Amino acid sequence: MKPAKSPRRFLRGLLVTLFWLGVWQAVSMLVAKPVIFASPIDTLRALWAQVPTAAYWSAVLGSLGRIALGFFLALILGLLVGIAAFRFSLLRTLLSPLLTMMKTVPVASFIILILVWFGSSSLAVIVALLIVFPQIYFAALSGLESTNPELLELSRVFRVPAGRTAWQVYRPALWPYLMGACASALGMSWKAGIAAEVIGTPLHSIGEQLYLSKVYMATAELFAWTLTVILLSTVFEKAVLRLLRRVGK
Amino acid sequence: MDIAIKDLSHRFGEKVIFQHYNLTLQRGGLYGLTAPSGRGKTTLLRILLGLLTPDAGTVTQGVRYSAVFQTDRLLPGRSAVDQLLFVRGNRKNREEAARFLAGLLPENSLNQSVGELSGGMQRRVAIARALWADSDCVLMDEPFTGLDEATLHQTVDFILANRQGRTLLLSTHQKELLTDYPFAWLTL
Numbered sequence: 001m002k003p004a005k006s007p008r009r010f011l012r013g014l015l016v017t018l019f020w021l022g023v024w025q026a027v028s029m030l031v032a033k034p035v036i037f038a039s040p041i042d043t044l045r046a047l048w049a050q051v052p053t054a055a056y057w058s059a060v061l062g063s064l065g066r067i068a069l070g071f072f073l074a075l076i077l078g079l080l081v082g083i084a085a086f087r088f089s090l091l092r093t094l095l096s097p098l099l100t101m102m103k104t105v106p107v108a109s110f111i112i113l114i115l116v117w118f119g120s121s122s123l124a125v126i127v128a129l130l131i132v133f134p135q136i137y138f139a140a141l142s143g144l145e146s147t148n149p150e151l152l153e154l155s156r157v158f159r160v161p162a163g164r165t166a167w168q169v170y171r172p173a174l175w176p177y178l179m180g181a182c183a184s185a186l187g188m189s190w191k192a193g194i195a196a197e198v199i200g201t202p203l204h205s206i207g208e209q210l211y212l213s214k215v216y217m218a219t220a221e222l223f224a225w226t227l228t229v230i231l232l233s234t235v236f237e238k239a240v241l242r243l244l245r246r247v248g249k
Numbered sequence: 250m251d252i253a254i255k256d257l258s259h260r261f262g263e264k265v266i267f268q269h270y271n272l273t274l275q276r277g278g279l280y281g282l283t284a285p286s287g288r289g290k291t292t293l294l295r296i297l298l299g300l301l302t303p304d305a306g307t308v309t310q311g312v313r314y315s316a317v318f319q320t321d322r323l324l325p326g327r328s329a330v331d332q333l334l335f336v337r338g339n340r341k342n343r344e345e346a347a348r349f350l351a352g353l354l355p356e357n358s359l360n361q362s363v364g365e366l367s368g369g370m371q372r373r374v375a376i377a378r379a380l381w382a383d384s385d386c387v388l389m390d391e392p393f394t395g396l397d398e399a400t401l402h403q404t405v406d407f408i409l410a411n412r413q414g415r416t417l418l419l420s421t422h423q424k425e426l427l428t429d430y431p432f433a434w435l436t437l
Contacts, residue, residue: 154322157298157314158336158382168324168335 038220046220047227055209056228062204063124064232067193070128071186071240078133079178082140092141102134111196120200124207127196128189135185136178143177144170175248179241186240190233250309251275252297252386252416257306259292266292267303272435274386274416279409281432282420288437290420291319294388297418315384317392317419321375323363329374330359336382350377353407368395373404380411387412389419398426405430 021040028039038046050056085092107127114126147170155165197207206225213222257270266289274280284290295301298314315336323332333346347359353373363371372395379387392408393401405427408417421427424434 150318150320150322151324153300154318157300157316159313160336164335168327172324172326 035217035219038223042220043223043227046218047224050221050224058204059206059209060228060232062202063194063197063206063229064236066122066124066197066202066205067128067189068236070125070193071132071189073125074129074132074185074189075136075182077129078136079140081133082137083144085137086141086144095137099134099137102130107131107192107195108199111199114196115200120202123196123200123202124193124205128193131192132185132189135181135188139177139181140174143174146177147173171248175244179244179248182240182244183237186237187233190229190236194229250312250385252309252312253307254293254297254309255307257296257303257308259289259296259301259303259305261292267306270306274418276416277414278416279412279430279432280416280418280435281424281427282418282435282437283422283424284420284437286422290437291390293437294390294418294420297386297388313383313385315379315382315387317375317379317387317389319390319394321363321371323371323374325364326362328360329354329363329366329370329377332363332374332378333381336378346381349381349411350374352411353377353404369397369400372396373400376404376408380408384415386416386418389417391421392419393421393423393426401426 024040028034028037028042031037034042081091081095085095110130111123111127114123118126151169152165154160155169194207194210197205198211199207201208201211206229209225210222213219213225252274254270254272257267257272258265259267272293282290282293292301294316296303296308297312298316299308324335327335329350330343330346333350334340334342338346347356350359353376354370358366358370363374366374372392376389376392379389389408393404396404401423408419409430418435419432
């Protein structure tokens with residue numbers, strides 16, 4: 001079981017948070033122009049005004065749904081294709097240039113192309129998928145390659161069924177790699193997904209709200225939406241990693 | 250069925266390990282294999298298990314083996330009982346597997362993660378696993394490594410009580426401790 005946070009650690013975390021809130025407040029007071037740099041109080045006030053509205057929740061749920069869908073599709077596809085590429089080296093060679101391209105092409109280029117080809121409604125889904133897929137694919141390959149060959153020999157000699165070998169030998173080798181890839185891909189899926197929404201401005205999206213905040217120079221609202229994204233991304237990341245840890249046990 | 254190795258030849262680099270070597274293990278036989286280090290005991294066992302293809306010669310096919318390898322090869326993070334269930338059975342056989350393993354290990358260690366067991370206990374889990382598995386022939390490569398003399402005798406008694414008529418071939422460099430047992434000794 002995970003040990004509970006000690007009061008000392010909690011206090012330290014609280015002090016760090018207060019310190020950075022203080023820095024934020026000090027910078028906003030120095031700038032002294034809320035339209036350029038909103039203070040924490042202005043931001044919380046803007047958030048407080050938004051939270052009870054239907055538009056807020058429709059944007060939150062819309063973005064969450066699209067990014068989560070893109071992430072989970074990439075997780076499933078990345079795992080399946082990674083396993084297939086591990087099994088068939090020809091597929092691995094065939095996919096190599098495509099995966100290298102996916103890793104190196106700027107996200108903005110993808111966003112514009114997808115916008116042209118598919119429109120804005122599924123933009124965040126596809127962008128999140130394209131960002132996460134290579135990470136999961138390479139993690140699956142590395143994890144499977146790290147499988148202990150002695151345990152595979154053991155399975156072979158004892159004629160252990162393939163499914164049991166997959167679950168009890170391959171999965172434990174794969175999981176640490178998958179967890180590491182997901183930990184970084186989760187944050188990136190939010191960054192790229194929201195950036196795509198800002199460019200594509202689909203209806204019922206945080207990206208659209210961020211874009212409108214920019215248009216109306218509503219900096220406090222912009223900060224409030226950014227805070228929302230940080231909270232959503234953190235909660236989503238913790239929930240997914242907890243789920244994966246459970247499956248990996 | 251009898252297991253026959255015919256006209257086996259094998260080299261490791263420049264070194265000749267086997268040259269026209271022949272061996273027959275009779276069905277249900279109890280064999281000990283002894284030889285100085287580097288003479289090919291492990292190589293012979295790996296050829297029998299089908300993990301190594303010899304340069305020349307034939308080996309009887311269709312034999313179902315179970316084995317104790319030079320290293321324990323236990324699933325990390327899993328209990329001693331889980332190691333047995335990995336090679337035969339499922340959750341329903343858990344109690345049966347635990348009873349079997351209790352013949353060789355203290356009861357309070359059966360559900361502990363193998364990483365928490367001593368080296369000697371891990372070795373005994375590997376031995377119990379080979380005997381628990383469905384097989385026609387059990388091969389053991391230096392199974393008594395890390396066991397003190399009293400535990401070694403307890404382990405041999407367990408092996409003999411649980412081999413259930415299967416052919417058994419074990420390689421060891423501790424032949425002198427096994428003279429009271431009915432092994433037919435082979436040398437390389």
